Every structure is written in C-alpha cells, then in structure tokens.
Amino acid sequence: HLMEQFNPGLEKLVALGNSYVKAFQALAVCSEAYFSAVAKMGDQALHTLSSHSLGDVLIQISETQRRLTAEMEGVFQWFQVEVLQAMEKNIKLDEEYIEGSRRVYELEVRNQAEALEKQLRRGAYRDSLENSDYMIYLRQSQQEILKEEERRYRFLAEKHCGLTQSLLFLVNKTGTSLQQKADGWKEKVNETREPRNGWLYGRTDTSLRQGWFPAAYVAPVEDFSIATSSGSVRSHSMNNLLDTDPSEARGHGDVPPPVTPNRRASADFRPFSP
C-alpha cells in the first residue's frame, strides 16, 4: 500500500518542483532586466544638476533588489539540490531496497513456515502458535514496515522543514539590512523636498485640501503616519495595498509654490501637511 503511493507521489513532486525552479529562474531574468533599467534611470539622474541624490537612491534600490534576487536564487538552488535531487535519488534507491527486502521477507517467511511445519509434524512444538518464531517474525516485520513508512514521511517533512529554514534565514537577514536601507532612502528622498521661500506643498490632515502651507507650521515628514505619505505602504494590512487614491499619481511631483506661479505641474504628491 505504502509502496504504491509514496514513490509515485515523490516522483510527481520532483517533476513539479523542477517546473517551480524553472519558473523562478524566469522570474530572476525579468527581475534583473527590470532593476537594471531602474539602475540606468538612476545613472541618468546621477548626471543631472537637479537629481544627483535621487539617482543614488535609485541605484541603491536596484542593487539591493538584485542582491535579494541572487539570494532567492541560492534558496532555489538549495531546494533543487537538497530537496528535489535528494528525493529523486531516494526514489531509485528505495525501489531497489523494497525489491530486495521483499525477497528477503518472502524467503524468511517460507523458511520459518517450513520450520514450524516440521516442528508440528514431529510433535516437538511446545509453545502456542501465537508465540512461535514464525508469528513473532511476522509481527516484527509488520512493526518494521510501519517504521519504514514513518521514515519515508519523516524524510519528506524534514526536507521541507529545511526549505522553510533556508527561507527563514533569508527573511531574517533581509529584514534587518533592508529596514536600515529603506529608512535611509526615504530620508534622502525627503531631503529633496525642501521648503521654497518658506512654503511647503502638502495636504491638510482634516480637510485633505491641497496647497501651499507656511513651512514653519508644517510637521516634518517623519512625524507622519504611514497612511498619508505617498510612495509607501499606506496600511498595515496587505489587503489595503490596492486601495488607490484616485487623486494620486496625476503627474510627477508637486505644484510650484505661490511665489512662482508661472509653471504648474499636474501632480499632487502629499509629502507634507500641517
């Protein structure tokens, strides 16, 4: 029964796992293409008069994402070698093993049965049939079969615990370094939003009215709830990640301050608010 289900199941897992690895490799190629294009934009910005530090941020974001992808590639390679290849090897070995131990078992059962028969024929048998070597062997074999079954499922469970562990290791490592970097990037981007002529562009917390406010009355960005700063997660629930404010992203950046009203951009980012 076990022999009929386990190894075919493992074979299917190996095939699906190999497709999974291939799909990840395709993703890694796309990620590399995307973030190398981001780095190129960053490099352009680096050579402008206006946006040197923003270019720096873009290049760093791109580098970090590329490194993260490379590390995920490491996890998938580990998965391929330590889980998929190990399972594949085991299928073959296990089939040989099952074949071999079945032969040993059948031979032994025949020998024991013959011995028991001889004893019974000679009338030399003293114990009950239930305590005969033959029955003890059968019960022992049954126990061993259960242990074999457990060993197989433990192998599968341990391999996938290992996958979780290697993912967890990466997650923990990433969390710490990414947090520091992300904070630094945000700060650097915010530094480019300096007050102009004492005015800052933003949106009020209460009326959501947009416009220019005296910088002296405006709280720094860091005091803001994540919910009102653009370009970042606006909620701690991932379900709300898609809550898009339609008034956002109508253009690049902000409108010019009141003192120089001759040019108007079409956008309304809300970096500040009184």
Added chain:
Amino acid sequence: HLMEQFNPGLEKLVALGNSYVKAFQALAVCSEAYFSAVAKMGDQALHTLSSHSLGDVLIQISETQRRLTAEMEGVFQWFQVEVLQAMEKNIKLDEEYIEGSRRVYELEVRNQAEALEKQLRRGAYRDSLENSDYMIYLRQSQQEILKEEERRYRFLAEKHCGLTQSLLFLVNKTGTSLQQKADGWKEKVNETREPRNGWLYGRTDTSLRQGWFPAAYVAPVEDFSIATSSGSVRSHSMNNLLDTDPSEARGHGDVPPPVTPNRRASADFRPFSP
C-alpha cells in the same frame, strides 16, 4: 534633454515591469501546484498508522507556503497598480504637460523679447540687459526646468521606495510568524525520532562515525548546532547552502537499532549525535 530621456525610460520600465509581474504569476501557479502536491502527500500520511503527526507538519508547511505566495502576489499587485500603472498614466499626462508648457514658454519668451526690443528701441530701458524681465524670466524658467526634472526622478525614487516598503512589511511579518511555526515543525518531526530500546541513531561530532549510541549519552536535538542537523540550513552563510554532503540522502530515514537488526534501511540521516 530631460524630455528626450525620461519618458522613454519610463516606458521601457513599464514594459519590463509588466513582464516581471507575468513571470511572478507563472511562478505562483507552479508554487501552488508543488505545494498542493506536498499537501496531498501530507494527507496520505495523516491516514497512516505510523505518520499522522508528520502528515500534519507537511500540510502546515504547504499551507504556510501557499499563504506566503498569496502575500507575495499582493506585493506584485501593489507594484503593478501603484508603480507600473502610475508610471504609465504619468507618461501620457507628462507628454501633454510638456507640450502645453513648451507652448506657453515659447509664447512668453517671444512676448518678453518683443517688449525688451520695444523698450530698447524707445531708449526707455534703464537697467542692464542682465536684469531685464526677459533675462529674469529665462533664468526662472531654467530653475523651473531643474525642479521639474527633480520632481520626475523623485516620483520614480518614491515609487520604488514604496516597493521596498511593501516588501519589507511582508518580510517582517513573515519572519515573526514563520520562526514560531518552523520551530514547532522541527520539534514535531524530532518527536517521531524516539530512542529505541535505549539506543539512538546518529553521528559523532568528532569522527563523524555513524551508528547507534546509548540514548543516555546523547544530547537532545535542540542542543545541536544547525550545522549537523539534516534537513535544515547547515550554515549561516547562504554560500554554503549548496555544500552537499555526499554521504547524505542515500535513502529514507535511519537504520534500525542494534537490538532488531533483521531489517536495514539504506539511509543515514543524522538527527542525533553524542
């Protein structure tokens, strides 16, 4: 110059980003197929006499991975809507805006130049040319162009800071819950490795010799360095993830203890060591 580089660059990013999202969706399909097959194996184990708790672990691992994939899908949807679609919208709006402001600028420059010419012809011009309204307008426009450029790169940088933030949010959330689960799974798997007749199978730390050791002399699994427990990351460096010990994974589970030597499995997992 900016107009010639920025929007085509953004267009390319949108196209590459859409491929990236599609590649992730393909990965998510493969992940679902793989972990639903793992869950099926877990369900089989759940219905055995020997491996109920291992089946439970396999089903939980599968569920956790599926949830993680669903959450990564959330990040990619956020990326698609908040970054890619926002960039796409901006390309169109920005082209219209550039067209419009170029007309305004050219008209204004012509008017200012004509006014300056009239003043000069009437001899009514008192200030130097450098301080004329015309020159002031040109300098102001140059300043505005730099600000526009900065706004565009800030938009790009903020959007990608947002991507990092949403990834970071997921990483932090995952790290905490995954750690607790992974520890629980490991414990549950190790519980299936109980001493048999006072003996435990393992490998010595010093000689790496495998065999059965008296359970009383053997340290519990939890005391172990990750480096010797099978099925988990054996090093804190991701570079070593691929260091495969060729003596490993030769079969399922362990060999039977010395007391019952009639059946021998072909494998040599090393869950314990003295």
